[in-house]
Amino acid sequence: MTTETKYFTPAEARKTLPLVRKIVKDILDTSREMRLIADEIGGKVENDPRIQKLADNIEGFMLELEEIGCFFKDWNFSIGLVGLL
Secondary structure, eight states: OOOSOOOOOHHHHHHHHHHHHHHHHHHHHHHHHHHHHHHHTTTOOTTOHHHHHHHHHHHHHHHHHHHHTEEEOOTTSSSOOEEEO
């Protein structure tokens, strides 16, 4: 995570919000898919390549948020809470 604080003007925030919403939706959808797979395989996710690919995807989505100037705060992956860097 970067230490430089990003400030958004109201216009920048309005322009950026649709992209942030899309990325958060991708994170939540991917985490739901991970939970379904974990349930399907009995929770033994350590060596499952599908889980690893989805985890990598989530990491990429979070990096996208950071590039915008935001970070994902919802570690339960349930509501999609985002903060500003």
